[in-house]
Amino acid sequence: MEALYAFCVGLLTASGVFLVLRSRTFPVVVGLTLLAYAVNLFLFASGRLTVAGVPVVGQSATYADPLPQALVLTAIVIGFAMTAFVVILALRARADLGSDHVDGREEQSNGELN
Amino acid sequence: MLNWIITFAFALLCLALILNLWRLVIGPDASDRILALDTMYINSIALLLLYGVWQDTSLFFEAALLIAMLGFVSTIAVCKYLLRGDIIE
Amino acid sequence: MKLLLIALLPWLGALVPLFSERFGRTTCAWLTTIGPALALVLTLVMLPSVFAGELVQVRYEWVPQLGLSLAFRLDGLALLFAILILGIGLLIILYARYYLHEKDSMGRFYSMLMLFMGAMLGIVLSDNLIQLWMFWELTSVSSFLLISFWWQRSSSRKGARMALTVTGAGGLALLAGLLLIGEMVGSYDLSVVLESGNLLREHEWYSTALVLVLLGAFTKSAQFPFHFWLPHAMAAPTPVSAYLHSATMVKAGIFLLARFFPVLSGTELWVILVSGAGLCTLLLGAYFALFKHDLKSLLAYSTISHLGLIVLLFGLSTQLAAIAAVFHIINHATFKASLFMAVGIVDHETGTRDMRKIHGMFKYMPYTAVLAMVAALAMAGVPLLNGFLSKEMFFAETLAQDLFGAFSWVIPVLATVAAIFSVAYSFRFIHDVFFNGEPVDLPKSPHEPPRYMRVPIEVLVAICLAVGIFPGLAVYDILRAASSSVLGTEVPEFSLAIWHGFNLPLLMSAVALLGGLAVYASRAKLFRFQARFREPDANLIVEREIQRFVRACQRLTQGLENGSLQRYLGLLFLATLLMMGSVLIDLVPLAGSREMLPLDGVAITAAVLLAVSTLLTVLWHNQRLIALLMLSVVGLIVSIIFARFSAPDLAMTQLAVEIVTIILLILALFFLPQEMPRESTQARVLRDIVLAVLSGTMIGGVCYALMTRPLTSIADYFLAESKPGGGGTNVVNVILVDFRGFDTMGEITVLGIAALGIYKLLMHARLHLPTRDANGRAWAKDKHPPLLATVAQSLLPLALLVSVFIFLRGHNLPGGGFIAGLVTSVAIILQYLSHGVEWIKDRLKLNYQTMIACGLLIATLTGMGSWLFGRPFLTSWFDYLNWPLVGEFEIASAIAFDLGVYLTVVGATVLILANLGKFSTPFRDAVPDQVVDRPSTNRKEAR
Amino acid sequence: MSEILQVIVGVFILIGAVFALIGSIGLIRLPDFFTRLHGPTKATTLGIGAMLIASTVHFTNQSGSLSVHELLITLFLFITAPITAHMLAKTALHNHLDVMKPTQGQETLKRNRDS
Amino acid sequence: MQHGVILPILIPLIAGILLMLPVMHKSVWRQRCGSLIASASVLMMSIWLLMQASTGDVTIYALGDWQPPYGIILVLDRLSALMLLLTSLLGFAAILYACHSDDTTGSFFHVLMQFQLMGINGAFLTGDLFNLFVFFEILLIASYALVIHGGGKQKTRANVHYVILNLVGSSLFLFALGILYGTLGTLNMADMAAKVAGVPVEDQALVEAGGLLLLVVFGLKAAAFPLYFWLPRTYSAAVAPVAALFAIMTKVGIYSILRVFTLIFGEEAGELKDLAVVWLWPAAVVTIMAGAVGVVAAQGMRTQVAYLVVVSVGTLLGGIALNSETGTAALLYYLIHSTLVSAGLFLLVDLIARQRGQAGDRIVGTHPLAQPVLLGILFFLGAIAIIGMPPFSGFIGKALLLKATPGVTDKLWLWPPLLLSSLLVLIALSRTGTTVFWRVSKGATKADSAEPGKVVATLLLLSAAPLLAIFGGPIAEYTTATAEQLHSPGELIRQILPGASATGGLRP
Amino acid sequence: MSLFRTIVPRPMLTLLLWVVWLLLNNTIAFGHVLLGLFLAIAIPRLTYYFWDPQADVKRPLLMVKFIAVLVFDIIIANIEVARRILGPSKELRPAFFEYPLAITGDFPITILASTISLTPGTVSAQLSADRSRLLVHGLHVDDVASAIEQIRQRYEAPLQEIFGC
Numbered sequence A: 001m002e003a004l005y006a007f008c009v010g011l012l013t014a015s016g017v018f019l020v021l022r023s024r025t026f027p028v029v030v031g032l033t034l035l036a037y038a039v040n041l042f043l044f045a046s047g048r049l050t051v052a053g054v055p056v057v058g059q060s061a062t063y064a065d066p067l068p069q070a071l072v073l074t075a076i077v078i079g080f081a082m083t084a085f086v087v088i089l090a091l092r093a094r095a096d097l098g099s100d101h102v103d104g105r106e107e108q109s110n111g112e113l114n
Numbered sequence B: 001m002l003n004w005i006i007t008f009a010f011a012l013l014c015l016a017l018i019l020n021l022w023r024l025v026i027g028p029d030a031s032d033r034i035l036a037l038d039t040m041y042i043n044s045i046a047l048l049l050l051y052g053v054w055q056d057t058s059l060f061f062e063a064a065l066l067i068a069m070l071g072f073v074s075t076i077a078v079c080k081y082l083l084r085g086d087i088i089e
Numbered sequence C: 001m002k003l004l005l006i007a008l009l010p011w012l013g014a015l016v017p018l019f020s021e022r023f024g025r026t027t028c029a030w031l032t033t034i035g036p037a038l039a040l041v042l043t044l045v046m047l048p049s050v051f052a053g054e055l056v057q058v059r060y061e062w063v064p065q066l067g068l069s070l071a072f073r074l075d076g077l078a079l080l081f082a083i084l085i086l087g088i089g090l091l092i093i094l095y096a097r098y099y100l101h102e103k104d105s106m107g108r109f110y111s112m113l114m115l116f117m118g119a120m121l122g123i124v125l126s127d128n129l130i131q132l133w134m135f136w137e138l139t140s141v142s143s144f145l146l147i148s149f150w151w152q153r154s155s156s157r158k159g160a161r162m163a164l165t166v167t168g169a170g171g172l173a174l175l176a177g178l179l180l181i182g183e184m185v186g187s188y189d190l191s192v193v194l195e196s197g198n199l200l201r202e203h204e205w206y207s208t209a210l211v212l213v214l215l216g217a218f219t220k221s222a223q224f225p226f227h228f229w230l231p232h233a234m235a236a237p238t239p240v241s242a243y244l245h246s247a248t249m250v251k252a253g254i255f256l257l258a259r260f261f262p263v264l265s266g267t268e269l270w271v272i273l274v275s276g277a278g279l280c281t282l283l284l285g286a287y288f289a290l291f292k293h294d295l296k297s298l299l300a301y302s303t304i305s306h307l308g309l310i311v312l313l314f315g316l317s318t319q320l321a322a323i324a325a326v327f328h329i330i331n332h333a334t335f336k337a338s339l340f341m342a343v344g345i346v347d348h349e350t351g352t353r354d355m356r357k358i359h360g361m362f363k364y365m366p367y368t369a370v371l372a373m374v375a376a377l378a379m380a381g382v383p384l385l386n387g388f389l390s391k392e393m394f395f396a397e398t399l400a401q402d403l404f405g406a407f408s409w410v411i412p413v414l415a416t417v418a419a420i421f422s423v424a425y426s427f428r429f430i431h432d433v434f435f436n437g438e439p440v441d442l443p444k445s446p447h448e449p450p451r452y453m454r455v456p457i458e459v460l461v462a463i464c465l466a467v468g469i470f471p472g473l474a475v476y477d478i479l480r481a482a483s484s485s486v487l488g489t490e491v492p493e494f495s496l497a498i499w500h501g502f503n504l505p506l507l508m509s510a511v512a513l514l515g516g517l518a519v520y521a522s523r524a525k526l527f528r529f530q531a532r533f534r535e536p537d538a539n540l541i542v543e544r545e546i547q548r549f550v551r552a553c554q555r556l557t558q559g560l561e562n563g564s565l566q567r568y569l570g571l572l573f574l575a576t577l578l579m580m581g582s583v584l585i586d587l588v589p590l591a592g593s594r595e596m597l598p599l600d601g602v603a604i605t606a607a608v609l610l611a612v613s614t615l616l617t618v619l620w621h622n623q624r625l626i627a628l629l630m631l632s633v634v635g636l637i638v639s640i641i642f643a644r645f646s647a648p649d650l651a652m653t654q655l656a657v658e659i660v661t662i663i664l665l666i667l668a669l670f671f672l673p674q675e676m677p678r679e680s681t682q683a684r685v686l687r688d689i690v691l692a693v694l695s696g697t698m699i700g701g702v703c704y705a706l707m708t709r710p711l712t713s714i715a716d717y718f719l720a721e722s723k724p725g726g727g728g729t730n731v732v733n734v735i736l737v738d739f740r741g742f743d744t745m746g747e748i749t750v751l752g753i754a755a756l757g758i759y760k761l762l763m764h765a766r767l768h769l770p771t772r773d774a775n776g777r778a779w780a781k782d783k784h785p786p787l788l789a790t791v792a793q794s795l796l797p798l799a800l801l802v803s804v805f806i807f808l809r810g811h812n813l814p815g816g817g818f819i820a821g822l823v824t825s826v827a828i829i830l831q832y833l834s835h836g837v838e839w840i841k842d843r844l845k846l847n848y849q850t851m852i853a854c855g856l857l858i859a860t861l862t863g864m865g866s867w868l869f870g871r872p873f874l875t876s877w878f879d880y881l882n883w884p885l886v887g888e889f890e891i892a893s894a895i896a897f898d899l900g901v902y903l904t905v906v907g908a909t910v911l912i913l914a915n916l917g918k919f920s921t922p923f924r925d926a927v928p929d930q931v932v933d934r935p936s937t938n939r940k941e942a943r
Numbered sequence D: 001m002s003e004i005l006q007v008i009v010g011v012f013i014l015i016g017a018v019f020a021l022i023g024s025i026g027l028i029r030l031p032d033f034f035t036r037l038h039g040p041t042k043a044t045t046l047g048i049g050a051m052l053i054a055s056t057v058h059f060t061n062q063s064g065s066l067s068v069h070e071l072l073i074t075l076f077l078f079i080t081a082p083i084t085a086h087m088l089a090k091t092a093l094h095n096h097l098d099v100m101k102p103t104q105g106q107e108t109l110k111r112n113r114d115s
Numbered sequence E: 001m002q003h004g005v006i007l008p009i010l011i012p013l014i015a016g017i018l019l020m021l022p023v024m025h026k027s028v029w030r031q032r033c034g035s036l037i038a039s040a041s042v043l044m045m046s047i048w049l050l051m052q053a054s055t056g057d058v059t060i061y062a063l064g065d066w067q068p069p070y071g072i073i074l075v076l077d078r079l080s081a082l083m084l085l086l087t088s089l090l091g092f093a094a095i096l097y098a099c100h101s102d103d104t105t106g107s108f109f110h111v112l113m114q115f116q117l118m119g120i121n122g123a124f125l126t127g128d129l130f131n132l133f134v135f136f137e138i139l140l141i142a143s144y145a146l147v148i149h150g151g152g153k154q155k156t157r158a159n160v161h162y163v164i165l166n167l168v169g170s171s172l173f174l175f176a177l178g179i180l181y182g183t184l185g186t187l188n189m190a191d192m193a194a195k196v197a198g199v200p201v202e203d204q205a206l207v208e209a210g211g212l213l214l215l216v217v218f219g220l221k222a223a224a225f226p227l228y229f230w231l232p233r234t235y236s237a238a239v240a241p242v243a244a245l246f247a248i249m250t251k252v253g254i255y256s257i258l259r260v261f262t263l264i265f266g267e268e269a270g271e272l273k274d275l276a277v278v279w280l281w282p283a284a285v286v287t288i289m290a291g292a293v294g295v296v297a298a299q300g301m302r303t304q305v306a307y308l309v310v311v312s313v314g315t316l317l318g319g320i321a322l323n324s325e326t327g328t329a330a331l332l333y334y335l336i337h338s339t340l341v342s343a344g345l346f347l348l349v350d351l352i353a354r355q356r357g358q359a360g361d362r363i364v365g366t367h368p369l370a371q372p373v374l375l376g377i378l379f380f381l382g383a384i385a386i387i388g389m390p391p392f393s394g395f396i397g398k399a400l401l402l403k404a405t406p407g408v409t410d411k412l413w414l415w416p417p418l419l420l421s422s423l424l425v426l427i428a429l430s431r432t433g434t435t436v437f438w439r440v441s442k443g444a445t446k447a448d449s450a451e452p453g454k455v456v457a458t459l460l461l462l463s464a465a466p467l468l469a470i471f472g473g474p475i476a477e478y479t480t481a482t483a484e485q486l487h488s489p490g491e492l493i494r495q496i497l498p499g500a501s502a503t504g505g506l507r508p
Numbered sequence F: 001m002s003l004f005r006t007i008v009p010r011p012m013l014t015l016l017l018w019v020v021w022l023l024l025n026n027t028i029a030f031g032h033v034l035l036g037l038f039l040a041i042a043i044p045r046l047t048y049y050f051w052d053p054q055a056d057v058k059r060p061l062l063m064v065k066f067i068a069v070l071v072f073d074i075i076i077a078n079i080e081v082a083r084r085i086l087g088p089s090k091e092l093r094p095a096f097f098e099y100p101l102a103i104t105g106d107f108p109i110t111i112l113a114s115t116i117s118l119t120p121g122t123v124s125a126q127l128s129a130d131r132s133r134l135l136v137h138g139l140h141v142d143d144v145a146s147a148i149e150q151i152r153q154r155y156e157a158p159l160q161e162i163f164g165c
């Protein structure tokens, strides 16, 4: 199970990284979201995986580590705030700069600048 | 016995989810995909409920409730986008 | 104490002219002299004790960690220089009173001059290496200001910059050198350093330190190959040139050589470097001086040449050579300063400094002419003048040295050659300016200058004569005192007689005199010869080189930061990969010893769903809506994963946030371009894939490694304390509102700020409003489908009820303020979706901004409430009440805190989404359907 | 007693899962969007319903007191599922999606398509 | 005053909240008063805290009364007190400056400013690594909003890069947190430090990876090569008071590196000691040189000052790389100097640009300024200080750093870039100064004089240059004591966790 | 009565919320009964303005019956649809038809439309702008007229009675 989980985290990371490296704001935002998923799963896994151990006192015999859960919760909320900001910023950039390119310009005819 | 049934039910639900994904992938139209996604949400509710029964815990009930109550909002939003572009006007 | 006063007086004096300028030029000048005059008097008062061999010191700690103290010493060398600086400085002040034009700001000039004087005095009096360096740099800075006194002139600015650059560079090298010396010695006190000659010379860092110190000295004293800045510093007013570029600042480098002579000299390296540079400079300066038509340039090159002479003497490293060097310092300062001042008078009176125009001045200003000629003869080394004496000593020392074995004779020969040119340009100066017919096209008709303008020259020329005729009487004592500091030992016997009998040095002098006359006589041929070489203008060259350098820097900067985010991100990932990879190589074996969970079908299915939808999100990222749908699947699966691994709170939060995020992205989609952008180049895609795969592999690997290793964490404490200490059974929630409530406070603050920021972003933003959908079809007309509207209405109360439910149970079971807040928000957003902004505005009088503020305030006040009980911020409190019929229930401060969270989440979420919806709507109705995408009109956020 | 309840739970779980699957099969099998729309919106509501009954029975049995909050999920699904279908149908109409050949009332459809 | 430690966080928070309320928000006057009062009181508070910390005592404030390592704690030691004072000084000056016009060119200026200060102060105070992340996010989100204050294409363009890079940075931070929690099982930095040495050999690589990932994150905030590219555009685009406050933002990165790599991976870290040094050296050297080249290349004064910030970051990194008490003491002195002076320069450049009409901050000749003497003297002072020439603070800072460089190898690393960069900056700034102040056309100025409040704010910051030099002794003494405190993490660990042995044993 | 109406503007809603609260908490403990009542009264008042004037349930008992019929029909519809789904798709005879609405008011229309969507093989696709016709898609319709009639009989008529419109 752990290997599968790690594979998913890795895949999400890779996909996030790839999309973040695109040149338009929308895929970048999507990439950041994927990266955030990867981060959350990763942080969550730092408390190890536990099945049937919801950390509610009195509900089971063994408990999952509650601390990473709380951390991920905080991370999700902060991530949401940040995503919201960057999305609106992308709109603003498009409005101000007339392009949704992350550099605020249209690419030159022979492809992008490196 | 119940465990066997639950395992079997899990298998059916997984199959259902895979089929949903299949429709989501092949489309052909955005509407089909939205429908597939919506179905996926509903199948997830079933999955969560089944999981609760299996684990003997009702702690996942609220999660299922949340999907039932809110899951359709994003579907509506996408539909509205396709219809009107601006979803809050 | 007196010493401190001497050092500080010029600094205090710098303020005087600023305030006294308004009282008139003469008053200003006189008042300005008070400081230096007082300092000079104080210095002279200490003369006897210094002659007696006493060392006056004063020291205050300043920055002990740096080894920097405010420390001054007055030994013979310092005394000599202090007298030169103060004495000539006073004369310059007097001279400048008449030299400066009405329009020139006298206060500014004097003030800067005093600053410079203070800095220069600081150098020579310093008893601390760092402090010495500090004053050293201050001379560079203040001379920059003085050179650029006429800042309107391009040449002034350029000359000043060049001087600053060259001397500044040297200064940095000097700093390094001094720090090295300090470190070698273990102290930055000059007194200690001067005791440590052997230690220094034998240290492995000796050569490095020496080179660095010499770089400082050579740049400052315009030694080859750093001489080029000096002629361009002549853009300064002549008093400045007379002071800085003959008597004082350029001597700072010389002073440095003298200062460190006892501890650094005597080694082979010293001899080669110092005498080499000195010799080159001596020849070069003397040769070029002859060909300068500009009076000040001639003097500038002559200065370079004489400085070279002094440096060469120090380079010879013998005791007598050092004494000769000190002697020539005095002599050069006097005759060169007076020459500069004389030239200043000529310039002042004729309006030009071109020797091809100025002729026959003897007729117009005979008195000045005599003074100038005496000084020039001193420069040429004519007997009965001071220049002759030190030059004789110089010749003697060149003969005495034995540096190059069989080729040692080269040095005296070259010295003679230099002297020949020295005589030649001195004669040229005398002959061209004061005789040689009538002047040509002068802008002004010349006459004698004001009386007091000549006084400084008279004083200096008198000294030239006095020293030249009665050397023993005039300078022996001070020379002896100064030399003793330079040598650091007993001063050997030396004689300052005019007549040493017929000897080789005298012959060399004679050869020089006659040769000089001969050279001058054949000057026409020489000038023609020299004219064949285009003379490089250092100003232009340096300026051009600097321009080229600036352009190169610009290219480099642009090359580094091409404004491409993709590159910056790529570098970020690359750096991460490199740094983490470098240590993760050692991570063997990857898997740890922890027992793993068994795999099952549901997990595999979830993984397949996740993998496929993730990959398709990537693959179809240009089909934006579809990518979004795929992203939703990923979010859904992630929340199911959370549920699976015992985190219902997370599952719910993830779900709710997911929905809000998708709504947000769909909102955004409308305003983003719908056309598909060009694909990236294949190379770029390949690069990104490599980066992505490596990143994914690494993070996945680390994740796996972590999960398979056992962990001892602080979690047990939370599980144990949750109920008794936090009053709740849902440990995650108790962590959020209690154990780590501070994090949560921060988190809702982030949310609140984000909402404000987004509001700011949207204000006055002119968003693009596409009038057709991606297929080119017009938008549907049905704004708010009635069925949807009705259902949304019905859901609102239900959703609120569920919110309350989730909110209240959060402390003990999955739920809590955050999720409840999101549920409420989604319900409100649904109203916006189905009814529109106007409809809501009429019905909901909520100010979301106030709501956020209230939420944050409640959370904060709850936290502060614990102060009343003398406990730290956010200390929780709970109790169980037992009411009849109702039964036992809990009240807890955490609930109040959670209420703050709830309000903030609702306020922020709705503010974000509703605003985005709201800002476009008024425009949209105004846009007729036919108008295609309007071009963006940018308006500032400013009102 | 609990054996019988277990059987009941099992049966309802099975019904739920089967209907959920059938709904999803419909999503794949049916030929055009409008027909596909029927599958999930109905089959899944029943699927979930059955699953909820199973859950109710199970937890009532477990805790000894009646567990009926599962009804709420049904309530919400009954409210939301039709509106989802409605909005999706509207979208399909707006986008002029093709309908399968034998569909009756094509004229009606054309009339109702969003211009 | 037992709650004094938390006030630098709470005062701006409450001020921000109150200013957000419509009743306060609608009146510019109330905004200004509230903002100024809040920042002035934080300033007072910081001075008091500095005095408290200067005794050498470490104050620990356990939030929620949950003792470390379980709860979040605030730690006031010499370093955090120093950073607090710097921040509040900067904040006060920036707000004072903004109160004359900049705060009305967009909404929520003062609110965001207060939140920004809260975030920065929190980052300096917290003793918990995850809490540090939270405060990072607070200061970042506030800065995202502040960058676009005033509007305009440049700001938007710069902000897109700034935000996206930092979002990725935040993700990396969380990865690092996950790794460190997953190996050490705790979040309190002192507790982490106590546990690091006891990490089993097979887990060491993981902990190292976590530490290095943190270095990347902090390097991004600090603007170290190759992660500084966002800085010049962002800082030069932001309005002056914001840019001035941002001068401390890079120092948050520096602070974090210093904190984490002296505490967690410090003297007590056993085999994991000195993890960062290998990477810090090249980063420092290249950052210094790239920054200096940027200073030379800059065509606008704002950009030039922004690159000066880059240079100072490189210099500070070099100081950290020295990894010694004297090195740290020197870098702290330099940090105080460079923060205040570069912030002052941002304000000054704005004053200058406003008097140059069309030319703005571009380094070209134009008509004369309205206040050439005042601004000229201030520029001269600031330039000399930042170049590192005497007699102002810069030379003491640089000389301290040079002096703190021990062996030949370290000297070879640090001396050439430090000295060379000084020379390049000297060349560049002398050109800028002579061009801006001296290459002016004849004729009268077309601009008004600067508002006195703005001048006072600028003076407040730039006066640091002479004052830091005059009082160099006591200040260096303080930074030396701070460095001592930092380099004996065992002390701190024992104070925070009285039960822990600093050799890595786990508590019962 | 008017005081009651002031406190409880929508009795049916209040009742519904009260029941939902108790369902949510899975309890009939007195404390929750009380709290639920409070919320059931408070929330409608809070959201009062969000309700456009709507037809209210006039005949609650009939409503109960209607729901029972509906649940039954849903079960049947599901089996029916399941059969069609699993059967050969060639035999499908889908149809679009317009259902002429007799019922008025947005809320009743919504209930009707939802009912149609939930029951045998029909989905409400579009409501005409004048709210007089409802476009319905049937999965398998043999006879359009009888389908319309069935809707009218089984759902619309009872709803008209319930809401009195």
Ligand code: NA
Pocket: A073, A074, A077, C736, C743, C744, C747, C818
């Ligand atoms: Na939280």
Ligand code: NA
Pocket: B086, B087, B088, B089, C916, C917, C918, C919, C920, C921
């Ligand atoms: Na809108």
